[in-house]
Amino acid sequence: MDVRQMIESITREILQSMSIPQENKPKWLFIFCDSTAHESFADQFIALQNHGICHDLLFLDGETSSWLGMHCIECTGAGKIIATDEYAPAPLELPKEYDGIVIPEIDLDNAARVVAGLKGTIKAEIIFSALVLGKPVLVGEDVPGMKRSDRRCLKTLTLPGPYQKLFQRHVIEMKELGIEFAAQKELAASIIRKSRASQQATALALPHQDTQGQQPAAVKLLTADWVKSQSDFPDQKLVLRQGAIVSPLAIDLLKEKGIAVHYVR
Structure with a gap:
């Protein structure tokens, strides 16, 4: 391998490594x-x-x-x-x-x-x-x-x-x-527990201004059964207190219904 090929190979590897998205871990x-x-x-x-x-x-x-x-x-x-x-x-x-x-x-x-x-x-x-x-x-x-x-x-x-x-x-x-x-x-x-709740909040978060006038739901653990029991979600939004935990099945059901979730303090 001559110098040009070596430089090209190294450059390609560098560019490929830069294009790989880095996982944002807590x-x-x-x-x-x-x-x-x-x-x-x-x-x-x-x-x-x-x-x-x-x-x-x-x-x-x-x-x-x-x-x-x-x-x-x-x-x-x-x-x-x-x-x-x-x-x-x-x-x-x-x-x-x-x-x-x-x-x-x-x-x-x-x-x-x-x-x-x-x-x-x-x-x-x-x-x-x-x-x-x-x-x-x-x-x-x-x-x-x-x-x-x-x-x-x-x-x-x-x-x-x-x-x-x-x-x-x-x-x-x-x-x-x-x-x-x-x-x-x-x-x-x-x-x-806190990291999992934070990741859920990031994945399901809405802009803060979209929650004005809405009261957070009084639940600490949100399950799929709770989602099914609700007759209506105003403006297809659900507001939760920070720290509330959403079960995986509930997350799937909310996405299926097109309901966005926002966490507030």
């Missing part, structure tokens, strides 16, 4: 307290992979610094940068690249910052940014409210009673902000 960010905190989640990562859901791991290296791959991510100080990595995003920028944020363990300090709208730590800044952008934030609910490092240093596993009550109040307030809680062993299952 991608979530897990934030762990240290580089060993993720080890007990290996089975959940396998479950996510089997359902076509990607994930990245961010390891905290203190309260104001963390590692995402080879990039050191730092919080900013009062008007100045503590440290910088020219290729690393700021904590506030991270949620832009992900469909959701997962924090398997949160502590009293960060919970207090979140409910007070304060920044200054990696977790607090990422949660603030995700909520502002409307991205889901999933937090482990079966946690003691103490940092892993504090538990190791103080040789205790639980907060004293008054601090426990304070932590539970913060949990209630975080839920009011839109943060969702689930058992640590169920985090992957929650992500899978």
Whole structure:
């Protein structure tokens, strides 16, 4: 093969690879307290992979610094940068690249910052940014409210009673902000459900203005039997609350009837 043929072959392969549509898979960010905190989640990562859901791991290296791959991510100080990595995003920028944020363990300090709208730590800044952008934030609910490092240093596993009550109040307030809680062993299952609902919403979505004046249907699980039981769909549209699940048979039936679905908050 001469040089011209080789160049032509390489160019053809490049063009063919560029024309192949890339699958847009959901991608979530897990934030762990240290580089060993993720080890007990290996089975959940396998479950996510089997359902076509990607994930990245961010390891905290203190309260104001963390590692995402080879990039050191730092919080900013009062008007100045503590440290910088020219290729690393700021904590506030991270949620832009992900469909959701997962924090398997949160502590009293960060919970207090979140409910007070304060920044200054990696977790607090990422949660603030995700909520502002409307991205889901999933937090482990079966946690003691103490940092892993504090538990190791103080040789205790639980907060004293008054601090426990304070932590539970913060949990209630975080839920009011839109943060969702689930058992640590169920985090992957929650992500899978949310990703499936989001994919359904994308596949069946209507422009927002088309839903004006229509009230969302009061169903969380929409089945084919429910669709058959409805006598009429105004303007051939169905409005559902975000998070509602539509069964595969119901999706086929709605498409057959020419009914478009839109999800709203």
